[in-house]
Amino acid sequence: MTNLHTLDAPAIRAGIAQGHFSALQVTEHFIARIQTCDARFNAFTDFYFDRARQEAQAIDGMVARGESLPPLAGVPYTVKNLFDVQGHITRAGAKITLADAPASRDAYLVARMRQAGAVLLGGVNMDEFAYGFTTENTHYGPARNPHDVTRISGGSSGGSGAAVAAHMSALSLGSDTNGSIRVPSSLCGIWGLKPTFGRLSRQGSYPFVHSIDHLGPFANSVTGLALSYDALQGLDALDVAQHARAVEPVTAALGQGVTGLRIGWLGGYFAQYATEPAHEALLAARQALGAQQEVQWPQAAMARAAAFVITASEGAQLHLTDLQNRAHEMEPLSVDRFLAGALQPAAWYVNAQRFRRQYRQQVQDLFKQWDVLLAPATPVCATPIGTEWIELGGQTFPCRAAIGLMTQPVSFAGCPVAVAPMWPASGHGLPMGVQIIAAPWREDLALRAAAVLAQSGMARIREVV
C-alpha cells in the first residue's frame, strides 16, 4: 500500500476491481502525498479533495454492488487550471480572473473523465493565459521540476508535468498550442499526448489561440495515456472547432508493434537546434524503433515564425480589454509580449494564415511516404528557473520562447504527437522527451510506437521520492 502513488491507471483500476484496495484508499493516499510533497514542487493551485472523496466513494459503491467498472475507475488526476470545474473559478494562471464567476459546469473533458470513473484531485499551475513554456508564474510561483527543484517544469502546463512526475496524480489534462503538453512532458520525464487539432472538444476550457489550441492528457505510463485519450474522445456538438467525425479508440491496438511502419527522424532545423541530450535521446529512440532514414520536415523555421505571429495576434486580441485597462495586473513575464502582439500589423497575421494553408499541404504530402516521424521534444533539458537566454546552434535565443522551437512547427500542422520520456546520459539525471509524430488523425500509430519504446525500457518514468 505504501507505493500506491507509483501505480499507473490500469494497475489502480485493477487493484480496485480485485479488492486489493478501495478507490477511497487510493484517493486518501494521493491526498496525503500531495499534502506532504507539493510544497516542494508547487504544482497545485486548487485542491478539490471533497469532490475527489465523493467521486472515489461512487466507485466504491459500484464495487460493492458488483457493477462493472468504467475504464479509469478510481484513477486520480489533475487538470491545468484553465479547465472549468463546476463551482470553482477558472484561473487560467491569472489573478485578474479571480473576479470571474465560478464555472457553472465541468468542461467537456472533465465530464468525460468523470464518466470514465477518474477522481479529480485539483487544479494545477500554468503560465498566465498559457503564454509561456516555463510555468514561471509570478502570481502563484514557479512549478518546480521534480527531478531538480531549481529548474523549470516546462510550460505552459507545468503543473501537470510536475504533478505526474512527482507521483501526485497518475494522469493530468493540459492544453497545447505551441508545445504546452509536449514541453512539460519532455522536461519532467512523463508521457504526454497532443492529439490531432480538432480531435478533442475544447468546450469549457479557457482559450489562448483559437486557431491552434489543442487539449490532451499526460500520464505515468503509455497505457494510462492511451486509456485516458480513449476516455476523452467524444463528439461534442457544442464545440465549433471539433473536426473529428468518429470516436477511434486506440488502447486495443497499443500492442501491435511497429513492424511494417515507415519510421523516419527529422533532421535539418530539428538537428540544428538540438543540444547533446536531445541528439542522444533521439538516437536511442531511432534505434529502438528501427527508424530507417533522416527526413526533412518542410519549412520548419517558417512554420515556427507563422505560429509565433498567429499566437501573438490571436492571444493579444483575446485579452485586449485587459491589456488596455489592467495590464499592470498581468504576468510581468508575458505582458510585454501580449502588448507587442496586439500591435502587430494585420498583414503579418494574414500572411501567416495563408502560409499555413500551403504548409498544411506540404506536411500532408510528407505523410504519404512516412507513418511515424521522430524528433526531440525540446532543444534542451530543463533550464534553471530564471534563465533569460540560451545558446542553440550557435545563436542566442530568449529562453522562454526558444524552449518551444521543436514543438511549434509540428502543432502548427495539426499532427498528433506522443512524447516518450527518455533519459540520456548527457542529461545527467534530467529527462528529455522524444516526439513521436504521425499524420493527422493517426494517434494510434504514434501510440503504438510509444508502446514499443516503453517495452524497450528506454522510455519510462523515474521514481521521485
Add this chain to the structure above:
Amino acid sequence: MTEFLWSEADSLAYVTASARLLRLNLDEAQARRVAAHLSRTAHMAAALASVPLAGHDEPAEIYCPAPHCPQPESQP
C-alpha cells in the same frame, strides 16, 4: 529579396503610434520593451513574407489539419 531594415527607433515610433490607436497606455520603459519584442517578430514576419504564395493559398477555410477519414477497424 531585399534586406529587411528595421531600427530600434523605427520600432519604438511604431509602438508609440499604434499603442495610442489601440488605447494601450505604455510608459517609456514599457514601450521600449514592447518595441524590442516587436522587432524580433518583425524579422520573423519579414522572413515569412519571402515565401511565395499563390492566389489560392487563402485563409477562408477554418483550419483543419486534414480531412478526417475514420480508420478501418483494426484487425486482431
